Amino acid sequence: MPTPEGASAPTKPYAGAPSSVSVFDALDEDPRLGLANDTIWVTGASSGIGEQTARLLGSADARVVLSARSEDRLAELAEEVREAGGRALAAPADVTEADEIDAAIAQARQWAGAIDHVAHVAGYPLDERLWDSPLHELD
């Protein structure tokens, strides 16, 4: 792909680095992303990016621990992942509450033994008006 005018060509961060970091290229190379049997805790798993991340990891043979506040939605998603042949545990938690985080981690450890990776996606999309607001008007 040609470099846009004025932009410098991307450089590799270190010798031997892959020429691309696209997840789709990685999936072509290894549909399990090298994560088979790893346990991954996905926060924000009840919708959006977290939900899709959880589905992808479930199809990659990882054990997926699903957290967010919407218990029903997590239970549905866990069931969906399992029906597709994956392994998933719904572990609801509000990530702003330390005791709920501890409880979700304890659930995950009991289910899988350990957590190998965390995909911390919980959050809320920024309001578009944010970009048009002067800083002093923001909370």
Ligand SMILES: NC(=O)c1ccc[n+]([C@@H]2O[C@H](COP(=O)([O-])OP(=O)(O)OC[C@H]3O[C@@H](n4cnc5c(N)ncnc54)[C@H](OP(=O)(O)O)[C@@H]3O)[C@@H](O)[C@H]2O)c1
């Ligand atoms: N969408 C984009 O294009 C984009 C781009 C760059 C960055 N991001 C960032 O990526 C994050 C996710 O975006 P998204 O589009 O996937 O948003 P989304 O669809 O609204 O999903 C947000 C997720 O976070 C969970 N969540 C929110 N507060 C939580 C809390 N206190 N404890 C536990 N879970 C909580 C929500 O679940 P519950 O409500 O069930 O708890 C939901 O699962 C956001 O921080 C966003 O700013 C998004």
